Amino acid sequence: MTAAEAATPPPPRVRAADLLAAGTLGLRTRRLRAVLSGLGVAIGIAAVVAVAGVTTSSQAALLAQIDRLGTNLLTVSSGTGLSGAERELPAESVRMIRRVDGVRSVSPTAQLTAVNVYRNQMVPSGQTGGLAVRAADVSLPATLDGRVSQGRFLDAATAAYPVTVLGHEAATTLGISRVDPGTRVWLGGHWFTVAGILDPFPYAPEIDSSALIGFPVAGSMFGYDGNASRLYVRAGQERVIEVSELLRATADPENPDSVDVSRPSDALTARVAVAQSSAALFLGLGAVALLVGGIGIGNIMVISVLERRGEIGLRRALGATRGHVAGQFLAESLILGALGGAGGVLIGCAVTAALARGRGWAIQIPAGALWGGVLVAVIVGGIAGLYPAVRAARLPPAEALRTG
Structure with missing residues (x-):
């Protein structure tokens, strides 16, 4: 190790708590925008969870009916x-x-x-x-x-x-x-x-x-x-x-x-198959809504980068690395996706419960739809925020301070 290398201080590290605080800064200061951008993801996840829950509940009711009445x-x-x-x-x-x-x-x-x-x-x-x-x-x-x-x-x-x-x-x-x-x-x-x-x-x-x-x-x-x-x-x-x-x-x-x-009983069995085919169609529509929500998050994050160039330049001037800046915006996108996913799961469960109770079904929601909905939303948020995070990290400090 040379004397110059020994004199160079190691890059600062960002704790998870600090990254979380920085990642939620934009969400806390622009709450309405955060809600609207996460709403697209929430609608997509809600559609997926509701379709899975309603389909499972109706199928269980039909199968129970077949078992009770016999074939x-x-x-x-x-x-x-x-x-x-x-x-x-x-x-x-x-x-x-x-x-x-x-x-x-x-x-x-x-x-x-x-x-x-x-x-x-x-x-x-x-x-x-x-x-x-x-x-x-x-x-x-x-x-x-x-x-x-x-x-x-x-x-x-x-x-x-x-x-x-x-x-x-x-x-x-x-x-x-x-x-x-x-x-x-x-x-x-x-x-x-x-x-x-x-x-x-x-x-x-x-x-x-x-x-x-x-x-x-x-x-x-x-x-x-x-x-x-x-x-x-x-x-x-x-x-x-x-x-x-x-x-x-x-x-x-x-x-x-x-x-x-x-x-x-064959007619009731056929209704189970019809419910499954209909579920595939609605799951496709939910996926489209989820895609639109992801694009919305990406668009909001790009706008956020442009609006916060002064903040980015100041952080870089104070010693923040490109990885720190990218991590901040990527964390913000992940949190936005997670919040949208959680909200979508709650909405989907509420829709399933309302329909099931109205028709006298037992409420059955697959566990995979619950944790899978949040996981998919986080992944969508991460993918949507990847480009804005890289773009924020590549901003030169001097240019960011001058145009911020």
């Missing part, structure tokens, strides 16, 4: 006619399906096409509200694993009298929220007493929008001929595929191709 429910129908009404199945279809090995229960229903339900007799006949009237077997709730929210379902006694049970949507459309002894609806030109209101049936939306009456009263008052138009079949869990392959030929041996057999 062993099958529906048998013969399609619809030109008028949109369900076609009737052969009269022997119910009896024959009940004899299929692996079938636990069968519940027939029949849509009464010429019968409508109204709140009272003053409602114009054309204003049906999209509601249907169905004859239903007393075993329907047990087969569908459904529940009655108010009142009770049809039984062997009430099925023979003008008594109806309303699906959840039908009750809402008719403006009936509770069941009292005097609650009635105008059904097929007769007053029917409302015995109960059903909970929603996710596996049978057609039941939700129907007024259900017994088979005996359907025959005595509306001339029902005894042929069902839709059957609900509960099979053994381990024999669902085997039973589904036999139902067409069993329901209508002469025209098996005209019979439709479906598994309602």
Whole structure:
């Protein structure tokens, strides 16, 4: 080591606390600008967290619903006619399906096409509200694993009298929220007493929008001929595929191709896949918002460098190195990104909680979305602030003091 090298003092070091104080100086003195520049990052992170949280919560709710209702429910129908009404199945279809090995229960229903339900007799006949009237077997709730929210379902006694049970949507459309002894609806030109209101049936939306009456009263008052138009079949869990392959030929041996057999749980499973594909689209939009936020941070930092040239020149004249100046502005950009990321995570969690509670879901937000959101925001802030930091470090002290 030469004498000149020994006489040269080592470059000063900046403590982390000092760097933090210097990095927040611009944010503290220009608070509105800091909030607006961090808002873009916050929106992007909030979109990502909210999409991840809402998607996870909805998927968990759907999967829980599938687990509760089971995947062993099958529906048998013969399609619809030109008028949109369900076609009737052969009269022997119910009896024959009940004899299929692996079938636990069968519940027939029949849509009464010429019968409508109204709140009272003053409602114009054309204003049906999209509601249907169905004859239903007393075993329907047990087969569908459904529940009655108010009142009770049809039984062997009430099925023979003008008594109806309303699906959840039908009750809402008719403006009936509770069941009292005097609650009635105008059904097929007769007053029917409302015995109960059903909970929603996710596996049978057609039941939700129907007024259900017994088979005996359907025959005595509306001339029902005894042929069902839709059957609900509960099979053994381990024999669902085997039973589904036999139902067409069993329901209508002469025209098996005209019979439709479906598994309602497949529709809920498909909704999970749709939710995943929709989530990918919204995540892309969130990434675009995050990119715009990063560009905003970079723009604000460049402006900050130009406005603070005098400060940069003074620090350089007092002994600060280029690395110190670059570190100050890079730290400011990182802090801005971290604050935007934290704010975005909070906003995303709040949006997820609001939507989940509104729809009755359990709130589930992936842990990776929480810490990952902040991490991505910090990275975006660091990348956005890299060029302004280098530009600030390259300013000559004399020029910076002269133009500051």
